[in-house]
Amino acid sequence: MRAAKRARLRSSSSRTRAVSGLAAALAGAMALASGALAQGATATPSPPPAPKPPPAQPPPQLTQADVDGAVARLDGVVRSMMKRTGVPGAAVGVVYKDRVVHLKGFGKRHIGRPGDVGADTVFQLASLSKPVSSTVVAAAVASEEDTAADAGTVTWDEPVTPHVPGFALKDPWVSRHVTVSDLLSHRSGLPDHAGDLLEDLGYDQAYILGHLRQEPLAPFRASYAYTNFGFTAAAEAVARTKGVSWQKLSEDTLFEPAGMDSTSTTFADYEKAADKAVTHVRTADGTWQAKYVRDADAQSPAGGVSSSATDMMRWLRLQLGNGKLDGRQLIDAGNLEHTHLPQIVSQPPTAPAARTGFYGLGWNVGYDDQGRLRLSHSGAFDLGANTNVTMLPGEQLGIVVLTNGRPVGMADAVALDFFDTAQYGKPTTDWLPVLAGLYEQEADVGKSPVDYADPPADAKPARADSAYTGTYHSAYYGKAVVTTDRNGLVLELGPKPMRFRLDHYDGDTFSYVTAGENQVGPTGVGFTAGDDGRATSLRVDYLDEDGLGTFTRG
Structure with missing residues (x-):
């Protein structure tokens, strides 16, 4: 899962979907699907004594007929949602009791080119990478029975900082104590999506992990904030403790043993796949185009995995089989179960009778109205x-939905519709507009309330270009250079650098149109001038959510 716009809908802020993809908001939607929210509850003073509860009954199990009915409906649901949304392609698979009971591709890999999506088509997983990566970590950490103390042993409570060069957090005590579990469960205190904007500007993983120490911290282990690069630091720590790269660890512990031959953690492997689904966005005229390329190598464990529906079925069987696949115990059952346990509250209840959402280790963790564990991402x-x-x-039932279109709610809605049908015989609601609305709300969060295309009637003139040009520095974002071309002022950001045209708005305020995974449309750039009329600093609005967006002339 500004996939990643930080999702305030999921107790996050508004920067990216890379990731994450409405983690807590979706958890809330699933709570609705399970009848978890009470309607019109009222308090009664001096209630009578509660009757003695009846003996606990196990929740009713799904039957083969229940699952068959949901599977029979699935193709029609997928095709209908693709038609309603325009999403170009999808691949869907279902596992029940260690059998793949549905596996099919739909639509096109690339609009305007030949090639249909099939079960073996490789998709970018975005934040579905997280539960895949936590599976890798579960295979690498020591089991409860393993008490060996050799140099390659790593545990869930392994401190991360000693293993990742340059990585630290703002508070030295937290830096010394933050563990693999803390970072995989987003409870380190880092701000939501810390580091993602550095990635957008072109900085690599080493730079980003080495600059997280400048981010302000919320209370350690007492606050949830979804952080791709915190998650990445934990995974990298495990790999480095083992003396290998993250890709090598993933291959050795999961992909190769599980027969996931089309799965990789590197963008290069995705790019060279002959049968791959490219990413698409919906343009202003409503058509879908393959307009952008998303290289997520910097946050590979959190959002950089690519895989096919065929491979994901083997991974899903492994998950539902308690670490066993085709008769072989590939991952310690206790370690895998540990990833499914709640580690932090991700979504507090919104009403007295509402259900709480949790985050585990790479998983959204919840419980349905019958008390059954429900995992999702x-x-x-x-x-x-x-x-x-x-x-x-508990029902040994799972679904994976992969699509190659910008988030419009389809992947999540297909999954919710499927489980509704299996559990209740029919959908409890039309999930597509519900999820589409949540994604649209998320897309709007972080956008500037200022219409920079329409300067005020009484706008003050700008100073001469020479008052603004020069080099500015930020300890977090690095160098910003203001220069000119034939059209006026240009702002250069990032290591490459990226060039943005500055349009005048009012006085010393300009704007530029943001780019990348976390783009929010136009954002403001305000210069502060000294007594001599020359700018001494500049502040970029959308880079300043955590107070780090000011660059000082140097």
């Missing part, structure tokens, strides 16, 4: 991908 790239996995481990 969405993935979303604003630049053109949306994915979902949902499963009821």
Whole structure:
């Protein structure tokens, strides 16, 4: 899963979908699907004593007929939602009791070119990478029975900072104590999506992890904020403790043993796949185009995995089989179960009778109205991908939905519709507009309230260009250079650098149109001038949510 716009809908802020893809908002939607929110509850003074509860009854199990009915409906649901949304392609698979009971591709890999989506078509998973990566970590950490103390042993409570060069957090005590579990469950205190804007500007993983120490911290282990690069730091720590790269660890512990031959953590492997679904976005005229390329290598464990529906079925069987696949115990059952346990409250209840949402280790963790564990995760790239996995481990039932279109709710809605049908015989609601509305709300969060295309009637003139040109510095974002071309002022940001035209708005305020996964449309750039009329600093609005967006002339 500004897939990743930080999703305030999921107790996050508004920067990206890379990731995450409406984690807590989707958890809330699933609570609705399970009848978890009370309607019109009222308090009664001096209630009578509660009757003695009846003996606990196990929740009713799904039957083969229940699952068959949901599977029979699935193709029609997918085709209908593709028609309603225009999403170009999808691949869907279902596992029940260790059998793949549905596996099919739909639509096109690339609009305007030949090639249909099939079960073996490779998709970018976005934040669906997180539960895949936590599976890798579960295979790498020591089991409860393993007490060996050799140099390659790593545990869930392994401190991360010693293993990742340059990585630290703002508070030295937190830096010393933050563990693999803390970062995989987003409870480190880092701000929501910390580091994502550095990635958008072109900085690599080493730079980003080395600058998270400048981010302000919320209370450690007492606050949830979804952080792709915090998650990445934990995974990298595990790999480095083992003395290998993250890709090598993933291949050795999961992809190769599980027969996931089309799965990789590198963008290069995705790019060279002959049978791949490219990302698509919906343009202003309503058509879908393959307009952007999303390279997520910097946050590979959190959002950079690519895979096919065929491979994801093997991973889903492994998950539902408690680490066993084709008769072989590939991952310690206790370690895998540990990833499914709640680690932090991700969505507090919104009403007295509402259900709480939790985050585990790479999983959204919830419980339905019958008390059954329900695990899910969405993935979303604003630049053109949306994915979902949902499963009821106790029923040995799970679904994976992969799409190659910008998030419009389809992947999540297909999963919700499927589980509704299996559990209740029919959908409890039309989930597509519900999820589409949530994604649209998320897309609007972070956009400037100022209409920079329409300067005020009494706008003050700008100073001469020479008052603004020069080099400015930020300890977090690096160098910003203001220069000119034949059209006026240009702002250069990032290591490449990226060039943005500055349009005058009012006085010392300009704007430019943001770009990348976390783009929010136009954003303001305000210069502060000294007594000599020359700018001494500039502040970029959308880079300043955590107070780090000011650059000082140097």
